[in-house]
Amino acid sequence: VGTVTEIHDYLRLLFAHIGKPHCWQCKLPIQRQTVQQISDTIKKFREGSKILILAPVVRGRKGEHRGVLSEIKKEGFLRIRINGKIHSIEEKIQLEKQKKHTIEIVVDRLIIDKNILDRLAESVELALQIGSGLIVVHKISDKDYLFSEHFACPHCELSLEEITPRMFSFNSPYGACKKCEGIGSHMEVNPELIIPDKTKSLVQGGVVPLGEQPRGNWYGSILKSLSSYYKFNFTTPWYKLSSEVKKMLLFGAGKTKLEMHYSSKRW
Numbered sequence: 001v002g003t004v005t006e007i008h009d010y011l012r013l014l015f016a017h018i019g020k021p022h023c024w025q026c027k028l029p030i031q032r033q034t035v036q037q038i039s040d041t042i043k044k045f046r047e048g049s050k051i052l053i054l055a056p057v058v059r060g061r062k063g064e065h066r067g068v069l070s071e072i073k074k075e076g077f078l079r080i081r082i083n084g085k086i087h088s089i090e091e092k093i094q095l096e097k098q099k100k101h102t103i104e105i106v107v108d109r110l111i112i113d114k115n116i117l118d119r120l121a122e123s124v125e126l127a128l129q130i131g132s133g134l135i136v137v138h139k140i141s142d143k144d145y146l147f148s149e150h151f152a153c154p155h156c157e158l159s160l161e162e163i164t165p166r167m168f169s170f171n172s173p174y175g176a177c178k179k180c181e182g183i184g185s186h187m188e189v190n191p192e193l194i195i196p197d198k199t200k201s202l203v204q205g206g207v208v209p210l211g212e213q214p215r216g217n218w219y220g221s222i223l224k225s226l227s228s229y230y231k232f233n234f235t236t237p238w239y240k241l242s243s244e245v246k247k248m249l250l251f252g253a254g255k256t257k258l259e260m261h262y263s264s265k266r267w
Contacts, residue, residue, distance in 0.1 A: 053124065147159045229256075
């Protein structure tokens with residue numbers, strides 16, 4: 001309705017200015033966090049946990065950002081994280097101009113224990129200054145934790161950014177639906193259309209997109225490896241295959257690693 005009536009942009013501004021953020025878990029209003037509160041939350045991580053203290057300087061913006069990278073180097077920082085990957089500031093970094101990038105300065109690398117309290121507080125304070133009130137703590141082999149001087153729930157330890165119009169825009173990654181990415185629809189596979197005749201086998205082309213299999217192509221090589229591992233026959237009608245094999249053929253083998261042969265190469 002907002003786009004049809006052309007009031008969507010006005011609603012974005014309205015919601016951003018009068019909106020009151022609430023924690024999505026306990027439903028209480030979101031409050032601001034101090035350096036001490038952020039440090040106390042980080043200290044609760046399991047002892048021995050390895051963390052990176054990151055200061056976001058570019059968040060989801062297009063461009064090559066050469067000036068930003070040059071300034072980071074001048075400030076004496078050694079490492080940065082670009083789009084989730086750690087780089088040395090000495091590397092020759094080329095960012096695609098038309099793609100959105102997130103750049104974060106690695107302010108400190110720490111291992112959680114009782115002897116780092118003063119250093120932790122100093123690093124958090126510095127990261128907040130550089131990141132304009134935002135800090136990202138990356139727990140190695142786990143995930144990122146976002147903290148904010150602006151809005152945070154002291155009970156659930158959840159942080160939010162300050163409300164901005166882009167949070168209410170389907171054209172922005174910060175406001176778009178995570179499932180459809182702002183398009184308003186998403187594609188799904190209908191097994192009934194992929195396998196219209198369940199009496200046919202793989203040899204007879206029972207799985208329509210694959211055609212008659214196995215053949216001497218890439219898909220045929222994959223299917224041969226799957227057949228060997230899951231012990232199914234290409235001549236068996238689809239309806240007689242086990243539910244495990246059907247699920248695997250339709251949705252993949254997950255993290256299972258298989259050896260396959262294609263042409264003269266082994267993969």
